[in-house]
Each structure stands twice: as C-alpha cells, then as structure tokens.
Amino acid sequence: MSDRLKPLEGLPRTRLGHYPTPLEAMPRLAAELGRGGGLYVKRDDCTGLAFGGNKVRQLEFYFGEALSEGADTVLITGAVQSNFARSTAAAAARLGMACHIQLEERVAKSDPEYRRSGNVLLDRMLGATLHSYPDGEDEAGADRRLREIAAELKSQGRRPYVIPLAPGHKPLGALGYVDAAREIVGQFEALSQRIDEIVVASGSGATHGGLLFGLRALGSAIRVTGICVRRAADNQRARIIARCREIADLLEIANVVDDADVILDDSFLAPGYGRLNEATLHAIDLAARCEALILDPVYTGKVLAGTIARAGETGPDHNILFLHSGGTPATFAYSAALTEALAALHPQG
Numbered sequence: 001m002s003d004r005l006k007p008l009e010g011l012p013r014t015r016l017g018h019y020p021t022p023l024e025a026m027p028r029l030a031a032e033l034g035r036g037g038g039l040y041v042k043r044d045d046c047t048g049l050a051f052g053g054n055k056v057r058q059l060e061f062y063f064g065e066a067l068s069e070g071a072d073t074v075l076i077t078g079a080v081q082s083n084f085a086r087s088t089a090a091a092a093a094r095l096g097m098a099c100h101i102q103l104e105e106r107v108a109k110s111d112p113e114y115r116r117s118g119n120v121l122l123d124r125m126l127g128a129t130l131h132s133y134p135d136g137e138d139e140a141g142a143d144r145r146l147r148e149i150a151a152e153l154k155s156q157g158r159r160p161y162v163i164p165l166a167p168g169h170k171p172l173g174a175l176g177y178v179d180a181a182r183e184i185v186g187q188f189e190a191l192s193q194r195i196d197e198i199v200v201a202s203g204s205g206a207t208h209g210g211l212l213f214g215l216r217a218l219g220s221a222i223r224v225t226g227i228c229v230r231r232a233a234d235n236q237r238a239r240i241i242a243r244c245r246e247i248a249d250l251l252e253i254a255n256v257v258d259d260a261d262v263i264l265d266d267s268f269l270a271p272g273y274g275r276l277n278e279a280t281l282h283a284i285d286l287a288a289r290c291e292a293l294i295l296d297p298v299y300t301g302k303v304l305a306g307t308i309a310r311a312g313e314t315g316p317d318h319n320i321l322f323l324h325s326g327g328t329p330a331t332f333a334y335s336a337a338l339t340e341a342l343a344a345l346h347p348q349g
C-alpha cells in the first residue's frame with residue numbers, strides 16, 4: 001500500500017466481500033461501438049455478499065466501527081429499492097446483528113413490484129425490520145427519524161449503530177473505494193495494460209470521491225468521470241469536493257484531490273432519480289446482449305450510458321473502465337417498465 005494510505009490500515013474494518021473482483025474486457029461492446037477495444041468492466045457487482053455491489057466495500061468500514069463500539073443493531077435509511085439497505089441487512093445477518101431499514105418515498109411509483117420485489121423482498125428475507133418515511137428528499141429529516149428509532153431501541157436495551165445519510169458525517173463508506181483504487185491499479189499493472197479513465201456512478205459520492213482520492217494518493221492521474229444519478233452536476237460537484245476533504249480529515253493526511261479533478265456528467269439523469277431514459281435503456285440492452293452484463297435503470301444503466309458517450313468522444317487508444325457497481329436486484333423491481341421498453345426496442349422479440 002502507498003505510504004500515504006497507511007492510515008487506512010489503522011481503522012476498524014470487517015471483511016464482508018470477495019476480492020479482488022474480476023476485471024474483464026468488453027470486446028463485443030467495443031466492436032458494437034465501432035472501436036477496436038479499450039473498454040473494460042470492473043465487476044463490483046461480484047463483491048459476493050447477497051448479490052454484491054459497491055455498498056459491500058463501503059459497509060466494511062461502517063460495520064468495523066459498529067462492532068468496535070459493541071453495537072448489536074444497525075439502522076439505515078434509503079430509497080424503497082435501496083441496494084445499500086439490502087447490503088446492510090445482509091451484513092447484519094452474516095454478523096448476527098439486528099437490522100432496521102427506513103424506506104423513503106423517493107420514486108413516485110405505486111407499482112406492486114417496486115414495493116414488494118427486488119431489494120425489498122431481499123430485505124425481508126434477510127430478516128430486517130422495515131420502517132417507512134414519507135419524504136424522499138429530506139435527508140436531514142430521514143436521519144433525524146432514524147436516530148429517534150435508534151433511541152427507542154436503546155431504551156429497550158439494544159446497542160444501536162446508525163449509518164447516516166445526509167452529508168457531513170464521517171465518510172467511512174468512501175474508504176472502501178479509497179482501498180479499491182489500489183486493487184484496480186494493481187490489476188492493470190499485472191496485465192501490463194494502461195488505463196486512462198474510470199467511469200463511476202456519483203450518488204452519495206462515496207464511490208466517486210473515494211476512488212478519486214485513492215487514485216491520487218497512489219500518484220495515479222487516471223481520469224475519473226462521475227455520472228450523476230441523483231442530482232445535477234453543480235450540486236454534486238460541491239458534494240464530491242466536500243467528500244474528498246472529509247476523507248483527508250478522517251485519514252489525517254493532506255487532501256490530494258484538486259477541485260478541477262472533479263468531473264461530472266449529468267446528461268443521463270433526466271427525468272430523475274430511478275427513472276429510465278432512452279440512452280440508459282440502450283445501454284442496458286447493449287450490455288446484456290453483447291457482454292451478458294445485467295444493469296439496472298437507477299445506477300449502472302446510466303453509468304454505462306455515460307461510458308458509451310465517453311467512448312464516442314475519445315479515440316480507440318483511450319482505455320476506459322466502467323465500474324459495475326451492482327444494483328442487480330433492482331432489475332426485478334423495474335420489470336414492468338423494462339419489459340415494455342425492451343419490447344418497443346425489439347418488436348420481433
């Protein structure tokens with residue numbers, strides 16, 4: 001590990017995933033896009049814990065802290081189809097802890113599959129207790145309510161640990177991607193292959209900020225393009241800059257990320273969080289048919305749409321890595337919208 005990242009080793013961590021995740025070429029997708037090659041995928045959908053995904057890396061540091069504090073119950077808040085919540089329920093089950101999930105009304109969908117299938121079904125199977133919160137855009141309010149539930153549990157003799165949502169808290173999750181930067185750089189070195197750019201989802205910013213910080217701390221100048229999945233680029237930029245500063249503070253090292261290094265693209269966000277658009281549908285379709293990669297409409301479909309756009313803007317010598325951050329169970333929660341849209345795309349079946 002780079003000396004700069006040494007403080008990472010001193011923080012509490014609980015191993016939850018299977019690493020390293022595979023790094024694969026996407027030759028058929030590259031050919032489809034008229035390129036000789038130069039497209040890769042980092043399979044963080046294969047982190048292993050109950051359908052995997054990026055949140056598994058992030059949770060290793062939250063659960064590390066929870067266990068070091070003697071917690072027996074973990075609480076988290078998120079969208080109805082939150083992958084973070086499902087991964088938390090999975091980690092809690094594995095570690096013999098209780099899990100309380102607060103589901104927020106972030107996507108205006110009354111579809112029974114959205115409410116019952118995908119991640120919600122898994123939350124139930126994993127034994128989590130579900131609560132609901134009526135607002136999907138009130139991060140501070142959702143955190144406040146979660147802390148109230150934690151206080152109630154404490155009064156009943158439990159030892160709760162809250163994973164907060166709103167910005168400004170210790171960026172423990174980002175540390176998972178600070179560390180993943182080392183894994184990715186090592187994999188490309190072992191292949192004697194240069195990588196020029198990594199395209200990632202930019203939601204809470206734990207993945208984007210952590211990866212960017214980790215790369216720069218390792219002395220790597222690889223471009224990181226964040227695809228906005230939740231909010232517009234200007235708003236998101238401030239979050240990523242803040243996240244990098246918070247990572248530096250947590251590790252007690254200098255901030256190695258320049259503001260100019262924070263690159264965002266929000267052209268695949270419309271019509272909004274968790275809503276499908278044409279470029280995303282096209283990306284989901286190509287990923288499945290060319291590379292047998294299953295992408296979801298909320299995160300990874302949008303990120304591959306951004307990757308395809310970057311592939312079109314750059315030459316074939318520009319090597320791009322798409323970070324597949326998981327989200328697989330959500331495909332089932334969106335099955336009605338996906339079935340209809342794919343049928344329109346391929347009327348012959």
Ligand SMILES: Cc1ncc(COP(=O)(O)O)c(C=O)c1O
Pocket residue numbers: 053054055082083084201202203204205206207208299300325326327328
């Ligand atoms: C599958 C998937 N990809 C990407 C993201 C975004 O990651 P981050 O919150 O670290 O920005 C999430 C967040 O929930 C996710 O579930």
